[in-house]
Amino acid sequence: MDAQTLIARRVALELRSGDLVNLGIGIPTLVANYVPPELKVFFQSENGLIGTGPIPEQGMAHPLLTDAGGRPISALPGACTFDSAMSFGLIRGGHVNVTVLGGLQVDAEGHLANWMIPGKMVPGMGGAMDLVTGAKRVIVAMQHAAKGKSKIVQKCALPLTSSRPVDLVVTDLAVIGFPGGEITLLETAPGVSVAEVMAVTEADLSIPDKVPEMQI
Amino acid sequence: MDAQTLIARRVALELRSGDLVNLGIGIPTLVANYVPPELKVFFQSENGLIGTGPIPEQGMAHPLLTDAGGRPISALPGACTFDSAMSFGLIRGGHVNVTVLGGLQVDAEGHLANWMIPGKMVPGMGGAMDLVTGAKRVIVAMQHAAKGKSKIVQKCALPLTSSRPVDLVVTDLAVIGFPGGEITLLETAPGVSVAEVMAVTEADLSIPDKVPEMQI
Amino acid sequence: MKPVSAEEAIAMIPNGATIMVGGFMGVGTPERLLDELVRQKKCELTLICNDAAVPGRGVGKLFDAALVSTLTASHIGLNPKAQEQMMAKRIAVDLVPQGTLVERIRAGGCGLGGVLTPTGTGTIVEEGKQQIRVDGKTFLLETALRSDFALIHAFLADYLGNLSYALTARNFNPVMAMAADTVIVTAEHIVPVGVIAPDHVVTPAPLVDHIVANR
C-alpha cells in the first residue's frame, strides 16, 4: 500500500455515520474512497454543496456542478446546494463534524501551518483558516517528512493557519494526537517501529508504554 | 375624504417606479390602495415577501401566505419569499427605498417615537427600529394630534425608535420635512390654513413664505 | 433518519431548557410540538422567538399554559396574556429589534462573536451594551444567541433531514435550525430522499437532529 492510500484509509476510520465532513485538496480528497458505503457520511464541498459524489462518468458532467477546484463532480440523491455565506456558516458555526486537511507543519502544541511559505508560495488561505478554526474536529493528513525534514516540528516556523490546535495527525508513519495538550504518538504504521517514528520526528513526542499499530 | 384616506393618498405620491417599499400597520397599510397601477412599486412584508398583493378573495387564501400581522395576503406574479435574515438584510442594508410608519411623536429634530409608552403599552419594537435606521427614506404617516395633543413635539418624551431622523411626516393637516435639519411646514391639507397648523403643533415649525396646499 | 413521535421528541427537553421556536405570528410554527410541550407540562422555559403570537396559537399556547419564564422576542403586542405576564413580572422579557434578533441568532449559528449594528444606538436598546467605533461610525455590539433546542416547522422534509419552506412560513426557521444544540423538525410533508431538488433545499440535512413523524 502506498503512503497516500495508507493515510487516507486510516483517516477514513475516524468518520462516523451522520458526520458532515469537509475534505481538503490532495491526500484528504482520497479519504472519500475508503469510507464504507454503509456509513452515511455527508461530504461538503465548500463552494456550495453537501452530498458530493464520485467524479461523473464521461459525458455526464455539468459545468455548474464542480468541486472547490472547479472540476466536475456529481451529487448524490439528497444533496443540497447553497451560497458561500451558508457554506461558511456551516464551517464556522461548528456544524462540520470533521475536516481533513493537508499540512506543511504541525507543532507540539497542535498548531497547523498549511497555507503559505513566505517569499515562495503565497496562494492564499482559501477556506483553510475557517475550517481549522470552526470545525468540531480537525484531522491533518500528510506525509510525516518532506525532503528528509520532519513536518512534525517543535514549533511551526511557517505562518499558522489558526491558533486553534488540531485534534489528530495521520501520516505515513504514525498517528499523533494531543491528549491533555501533549503531543503523543498514538499509533505506528504497519511495520514501522516507535524508534523509527521518533528518529524522523522533530517534535518531542510523548510515547505511551504501549503504542499499537494502525488497524486498517 | 376622511383623515386616513387623505394621509394615505398624499404618501402614495412619494413613491416611484422600482421602489422597494415597506408599509407599517395602520394608516401606512392604506397607502398601497392609492398607488396607480402603472407605477411598478415592490411592496415588502417583513415576515418574508416582496410582491404583496391585495387581500385574497374568499376561498383563495393560503395559511402560509400572510402579512406581518398573520393575516392572509396574496402574492403578485414575480413575487419572492425569503427568511427573516434576508428580510432584514434588505431593510438594514439600505435596499428599502421607502418605509412608511405610524408614529406616536415626531420631534423638531426629526426623531420618531412609535413603539412604546412606558408603563402602559410595551408591545415591542418589532421591525420598526430597523426600518427607521436602515431604510433610505422614512416617512411617518399619522394624525397630527391625538386627544387634542400635538404629536409633532419639540422633543420626544417617549422612547425613541431610532437616532436617525425621519425624512417626511404626512398628517391630516400638513406635510412636514426637515430641509437643512430644520423642522419645516412644506404643505397644508386642503382647506387648512398655516395658522391652523401652527395652532395645533407643539414644535417650533419653520414656515416658508409660501406654503402650497397638498395636491392629491 | 427514522422519524420519531412528537412524544419522544419533546420528552428530550428538560424543564428550564432554552428553546427557539420558528414562526411569525404563528405562521410556520411547529404547532404539534407546542401542543406536546403543553401536554408534557415542560416549564420554566427560556423562549426565543420572533413574537408571542396570539392566545391559542403558535407559541401563544405556551403563555396560555404559563410555561415560559424568560422571553426574548421582538414583539408581544398581540398577545394580551404575554403582556399581562410581563407586566406582573411573572416572565422576564427582553425586547429586541427584529433584525437584530434574527442576526443574533444567525451569529450564534454561524460562529460569529456578535453583531455590529446601528439599530438601537441612541435609544433605550443601547443600555448596558458595548459600543464599537468602526470608520467613524458607532455600532452596538449585540451578542450571539444559541439555544438547547430549536423547534422548526418546514414545508417539506426528506428522510435525510433536508428541509424546504413555503411562502411566509420560512421566516426564523432556517436561522434557528443553525443555532441550537438539538434541532427537532415537523413538516407538512415528509418525502423520500431526492424529492427536494438540491437547489431548493434551504436547511441542509446535517443540521437536523430529529424529524417528527406525521400521523
Next chain:
Amino acid sequence: MKPVSAEEAIAMIPNGATIMVGGFMGVGTPERLLDELVRQKKCELTLICNDAAVPGRGVGKLFDAALVSTLTASHIGLNPKAQEQMMAKRIAVDLVPQGTLVERIRAGGCGLGGVLTPTGTGTIVEEGKQQIRVDGKTFLLETALRSDFALIHAFLADYLGNLSYALTARNFNPVMAMAADTVIVTAEHIVPVGVIAPDHVVTPAPLVDHIVANR
C-alpha cells in the same frame, strides 16, 4: 426591466472602479461581462472576488489583460499570472479567509458595521485589526466590504430582476448582489415574470439594476 447590451452595461463602469465579481474558480462567473471589460479596456480596477480563477477563464481574463490594480480574494494559487503580478508588486493583494470574505461582503450588503470572527486570531491575519472581547473570547473585527459594481451570473433571471442560481454556480453571487451600488446581471436564461416560483427566488428583483440581454 428592459435588458441592456453587455456593451452598454460595461460602459457604465469607469476606470478605477471597485467591482465584485461572482464565481468560484470561474464557475458562476459572468463571462460575457468580463470579456466586455477586457474589450473596453477598463483598467486600474479594484477587484473583490473569491479567487483569481485560472488564465483565460472567469476573472483570470482580467489578469491576462493586466486590468487589476488591487485584489481582495481568498485564494489565487491556481492563477500563475495573478501570482506573478502580485510578486512583482504590480497588483496589491489582500488575502482574506474565505468565510471572512463572504461575511464581510454580507455585512456590507446588510448594513452591519463589520464581522466579529475567531478566524485569523493568533495568525498574521490579525495584524492591524481591532480585537474585541465578548464573554471572555477574543474576536477579530473584520470590516464590511462594498463596491461600486457587482457583476453577477444567475441561472434564471426574470424581467423584473428576480434571480435563481444553479448548483455550485451560486457561491458568492447572492451576497455580492446585496453589497454594490449598481448590480449588473447575466443569466443562462431570461424568463417571463412568474416563471421562477416565489420560494425559488434567491436574489429579489429590487436588488438588481441591469439585466444583460442574451444574444
